[in-house]
Amino acid sequence: MNRHILSVLVENQSGVLSRVSGLFSRRGYNIDSLSVGETENPKISRMTIVVQGDDHILEQIKKQLNKLIDVIKVAELDVHQSVFRELALIKVKTTMAARASIIEIVDIFRAKIVDVANDTLTVEMTGDEEKIEAFINIMAPYGIVEIVRTGLSAIERGNKEIKKYEED
Amino acid sequence: MKASEAIIKCLIEEKVNTVFGYPGGAIVSVYEALRKSKIHHVLVRHEQGAAHSASGYARVSGKTGVCITTSGPGATNLITGIASAYMDSIPLVVITGQVRSDMIGRDMFQEADITGATESFTKHSYLVKEANELPRIMKEAFYIAATGRPGPVLIDVPSDIQDARIDFVYPEWVDIRGYKPTLKGHIGQIKKAAKAIAESERPLIVAGGGVTLSHAEPELLSFVEKTGIPAAHTLMGKGALPSGNAHYVGMIGTHGFPEANAALSKSDLLIFIGARIADRTWGGASEKLLENTRIIHIDVDPAEIGKNVGTQIPVVGDAKQILLDLNEKVESKNTAGWISEIQSFKKSGTRKETQAVNPKYAIKLLSDMLSDEAILVADVGQNQLWAARNFEDRMGRKFLTSGGLGTMGYALPAAAGAKLAAPERQVVAVVGDGGFQMSMSELGTISANKMGIVILLFNNGRLGMVRELQDQVYKATSGVDLDKNPDFIKLCEAYGMKGMRVSRDAELEAAFQKALRSKGPFVVECMVDAHESTL
Numbered sequence: 001m002n003r004h005i006l007s008v009l010v011e012n013q014s015g016v017l018s019r020v021s022g023l024f025s026r027r028g029y030n031i032d033s034l035s036v037g038e039t040e041n042p043k044i045s046r047m048t049i050v051v052q053g054d055d056h057i058l059e060q061i062k063k064q065l066n067k068l069i070d071v072i073k074v075a076e077l078d079v080h081q082s083v084f085r086e087l088a089l090i091k092v093k094t095t096m097a098a099r100a101s102i103i104e105i106v107d108i109f110r111a112k113i114v115d116v117a118n119d120t121l122t123v124e125m126t127g128d129e130e131k132i133e134a135f136i137n138i139m140a141p142y143g144i145v146e147i148v149r150t151g152l153s154a155i156e157r158g159n160k161e162i163k164k165y166e167e168d
Numbered sequence: 169m170k171a172s173e174a175i176i177k178c179l180i181e182e183k184v185n186t187v188f189g190y191p192g193g194a195i196v197s198v199y200e201a202l203r204k205s206k207i208h209h210v211l212v213r214h215e216q217g218a219a220h221s222a223s224g225y226a227r228v229s230g231k232t233g234v235c236i237t238t239s240g241p242g243a244t245n246l247i248t249g250i251a252s253a254y255m256d257s258i259p260l261v262v263i264t265g266q267v268r269s270d271m272i273g274r275d276m277f278q279e280a281d282i283t284g285a286t287e288s289f290t291k292h293s294y295l296v297k298e299a300n301e302l303p304r305i306m307k308e309a310f311y312i313a314a315t316g317r318p319g320p321v322l323i324d325v326p327s328d329i330q331d332a333r334i335d336f337v338y339p340e341w342v343d344i345r346g347y348k349p350t351l352k353g354h355i356g357q358i359k360k361a362a363k364a365i366a367e368s369e370r371p372l373i374v375a376g377g378g379v380t381l382s383h384a385e386p387e388l389l390s391f392v393e394k395t396g397i398p399a400a401h402t403l404m405g406k407g408a409l410p411s412g413n414a415h416y417v418g419m420i421g422t423h424g425f426p427e428a429n430a431a432l433s434k435s436d437l438l439i440f441i442g443a444r445i446a447d448r449t450w451g452g453a454s455e456k457l458l459e460n461t462r463i464i465h466i467d468v469d470p471a472e473i474g475k476n477v478g479t480q481i482p483v484v485g486d487a488k489q490i491l492l493d494l495n496e497k498v499e500s501k502n503t504a505g506w507i508s509e510i511q512s513f514k515k516s517g518t519r520k521e522t523q524a525v526n527p528k529y530a531i532k533l534l535s536d537m538l539s540d541e542a543i544l545v546a547d548v549g550q551n552q553l554w555a556a557r558n559f560e561d562r563m564g565r566k567f568l569t570s571g572g573l574g575t576m577g578y579a580l581p582a583a584a585g586a587k588l589a590a591p592e593r594q595v596v597a598v599v600g601d602g603g604f605q606m607s608m609s610e611l612g613t614i615s616a617n618k619m620g621i622v623i624l625l626f627n628n629g630r631l632g633m634v635r636e637l638q639d640q641v642y643k644a645t646s647g648v649d650l651d652k653n654p655d656f657i658k659l660c661e662a663y664g665m666k667g668m669r670v671s672r673d674a675e676l677e678a679a680f681q682k683a684l685r686s687k688g689p690f691v692v693e694c695m696v697d698a699h700e701s702t703l
Contacts, residue, residue: 063471069292
């Protein structure tokens, strides 16, 4: 099973998210993450969908997505030609003694502390998935209270634009 | 004008003259506008019947079928009919009432999330939030339903939106940036297909429902006659080629003809046209087949290509247009030996004498007596396959059935829709005693509208197809006996219909003659042996 990153332009309308997510569950496709937001054109939203599957499944996913009337464009991003980012908010248990060492690690990862309380620290972390996973692993011994992740967002490097893609 | 009046005006703009429906609290505004219009409203007796009738109407008229119901149960009752139409790619526009837009989500009386419920088996759907958008939405709905791969489109209209006042302007064209169906086949792919055809020795055409949906029967006939390639068909493709044609091979699939399935297995090139190649179609083929044959797959829906069966030469586009282009590039082939090889796989069945009516003979006899323009609507189960295997296809005839979803109860309402689309043509509904009772409420619709339909009811007192399956697998049956069936002739008489019960093959001809001469609906009930087989 390979992971693929799909960038999907859709009409910015209610019901679209349900159609897309419904498609994945109905046809039994595995979805790792889905993030969505408005684009430079407020009438269009862009989804980044991380999926797992072999070539046959991926082709079906692309075709089935294209069949949805509200889907304007589906493109698979080349992993080597794209930038990926995910945002995570991680709430870690802390004590007076442990705080300094946590801050040190946060600095090394170039993360940010966005909230401090007596017994917790909340860290904002941006990066690709591996970086976030690595950070979470290092924080685990301190005791992780909660994690919130946005899922991957991706964009291609250079002057490429997804809306100018030729149809597959 | 009121938005509800605009809806009716849009229907008139789309040249709709017949709608099937069932009114209710959340759609009265539309019904008031409908009352003042010239559109013929057919009141069904259950909403599922509205969807099936609209489907039968669409398949015979070639236009988009329209049904209208209220919110909540009115809408949810449509679901099976919408799903059936979706599976068979039938164009429908379904209009449902909805509770007031400011009340949606509060679980109001007769509120149901119908756009959500039908999401996976509508081609598209709309929940109208702005009354001014209604003309555009109606225009888009008709466009989406009928173009590309056809299918049902649902428009859910809250009652306050129906009452809102709008300035009516019907858009002249549609521009949906996410919907641009490919109709013309890629010329390079068509050339490849022509080359593969020229190189092949044992080619076989398999025509699917897409051929009849795109009205490509004449182009298919030219293709067959120009190349000499034998042609089989799927259940949905029945009628694509006249069965009397020398190249006709018959139906493939789990319930297909042995010679057709043998041809499939021995082919070195398969040309699928407008077919999904679903499990029941491919089921008759051997595992090894893919190693020995190449596949040309012509379909308007790119997602169908490669979905179930791999293909070497995909051609995306409308069957009619592609066949027109392909016909210019193909040449005559010598297929005489191949065709006679296929014919040698024919198995001549010996007819077992029973004390009851032989349903296969009954269909054959009726088929011989029917005109060249007759429409046969088969329900689901044994009756469907008896009909599919024995009703002779002629250019101009039509065979309708619920092929994809396999919906029992389809035939009666679909036959009603077919008759309204073509009142001058003979329409026969073939049903079993199971499927008949699923939709027998529609006898009311058929009778009230004086529809001259012949209902051929095969009564074996049970759910025959399940009985057969259970007998084969478990050597015992469970839950299939339709005990205490009513007297169907009396029942039909209660609806003001005429009927005859037939218990012997010898009585069939006289009964059919009477039925076909009858002005109004006529039921021929055939008593069938409980152990009659499907094939």
